[in-house]
Amino acid sequence: MRTVKIDSHAPVIISMAHGIGAPCVPVVEAGDYVRTGQLIADSDAFVSAPVYSSVTGKVIEERNVLDINGNLTKALVIDSEQKQYLCSKIAPPVINTREEFIKAVRASGLVGLGGAGFPTHAKLNYDREKYKVDTLVVNASECEPYITTDYREIMENSEDIIAGIKLILEKCGISRAVIGIERNMPSAVRLMRERVQSEQNITVKALPTYYPQGAEKVLVHNTTRRIVKEKQLPYSAGCIILNVTSVASIARYMETGIPFISRRITIDGNIVNKPANFMVPIGITLGEIMKKADLRLQPDRIIFGGPMMGKSVYDLETPIGKTTGAVLFFKDMPTDRATACIRCGKCLRACSMNLMPTEFEKSYEMRDIKRLRKLRVDLCMECGSCSYICPAKRNLTERNKLAKDLLRDN
């Protein structure tokens, strides 16, 4: 189903921090009138992306909000008026060199849309002396259940994706690109294969459908057979990995100059009548989205992001950030009590990092830091597979996170 564009009829709450990267500082004040696409916050730090207003209206206030990770961040509350005007300063950037390209990507405000939200320009700005990067891996392996935003991006904007890939290859001097798509999206695989037919150095790789196929290290291995060693970035394996929608967004920004102010989110869950994809302004609140979602019942659980790694939301004022890929509404999910571990070993075989979650749990309960270190709990990427598969319903992923924190603190 095509993406439906929706507007906010209530004030938007735009956070100063989106994913990894230094929080921005507002450059507008309460009472200022801002237009859509106008710069409202920036930072001196390089690893940080500027923030633009997603609506036209008056800045109501600067407010401290708790983001879904529990961190206190500043946010600007902007009234959304009936009539929306695009900021007059918007113009396509002029780019010739790699430096100009990276600067333009920074100016677009784009952060990685796959999850962690690492500023895209910082990713492109790798040390060319140190790393010989020859492959751009385009992550179209949307492996979390329910989420279909990247699938819709492929079906609706495949030209943008190809244009983005070509731009990155050319400006960054990378020789080839691989688009990794899971096989459960055959129409997306077919469409992208058609699109790359005339391209010499872009290939499409259909990958087996499994979770977490889209995890960075997993995808690099499955598309290029290269292994990213621990504590190393994909550059060390000659790869740079970007989300498919991020790639398309780069192309759109270079063409129009409109910064990253809206994103696609999937609306789904067990009480949603018609799952849908909405194009929403960044900062739109959960309450506004709930009005548009076709819900059967009152939800008792709302998730921002996928069901495996997403976060529970408890406040209808929670705004959509640049990295929010889905809003899921659930009711009466089975909540089984945890029972004793029966050592079935299913968590081991579910772990794509080859770790032993059940042993982590036992060592964590004993606060055995030495053993946790030896078992390499630090390599856990918190994908949730072990908790999902556990027949004893133990919260293994949560323990892994706690164990990682324990190691970090010691």
Added chain:
Amino acid sequence: MKLIVEPSPHIKSNNSTDKIMLRVLIALVPALVMAVYIFGVRALTLSIVCVGSCIIFESLFRRYIRKDTNIDLSPAVTGLLLAFCLPVTLPYYMAIIGCFIAIVVVKQLFGGLGQNFANPAIVARIVLVLSFTSEMTYWVKPFWHRDDIEIDAVSSATQAVDGITAATPLMLEAGEQAPDLWNLFMGYHGGSLGETSEFALLIGFVFLVATRVVRTVTPVAFIGTVALGAFIAGADVGLHVLSGGLVLGAVFMATDYATTPVSLTGKFVFGIGCGLITLVIRFFSDMPEGVSFAILIMNILTYYIDKFTFPKPFGAVKEGDKE
């Protein structure tokens, strides 16, 4: 509007410990049916006594130590497996003693479900064999129940009466005729009530593999090692594989989660070890049957096997390795 906040993941598979235990019980049903067919209704009542007393012991003990008394199906599995290791003529009180040893001594005293280091049914069987040797090695002929013999008369008999008892094929004296392979496979020979019919056990095995409860690696390594060893020693391969408790032990006991290694490599090592010890006992000791001791010894070694077969984390760099 009340919203639940929980750590991710927010969805869980619909598998559960009880479902796993239920599948094991279902997998044991064909062997139980064959046991009743071959050895009579007493096979069923003995099984019910074992299952019932295991469940009662488990809940009584949980109540006594003031732990969660909401018990699962695991004591039922233990009870049925123990019953399968017993001769059909065993007096009920002895079976109940076995259940006490399995559930209270071997399982609960070590911490309950998932914490016991040895297989409860196997230890109980070994204790019973050592305590009540004559009753535990009293094998009746298949279809003996059709000959109208009183159970009391059988179980009190200390002398083997011609026509009632039958040595298990592994205990044959020179000159005695072993049953042919078909009879061995179908289970028409003397032995413990659930171990004789490899046909029924294999149906259960296929079911367990299909429902992803067990991995094929342990049973294949175990039975393969015994078969290969028997072949090299020039013994009758069919007899070694199809008689005694090998298939029952390999499929249902060497695959017990709590007492065997967790990784696939570990499971492989465990299976080979079980096979080798079984061979050693069968060829070099006075005991006719080595499967239960083999599994017990490997249960004890599981901690060390686990330790040496930890999988290597993906992308991990060992200290000292060149990056």
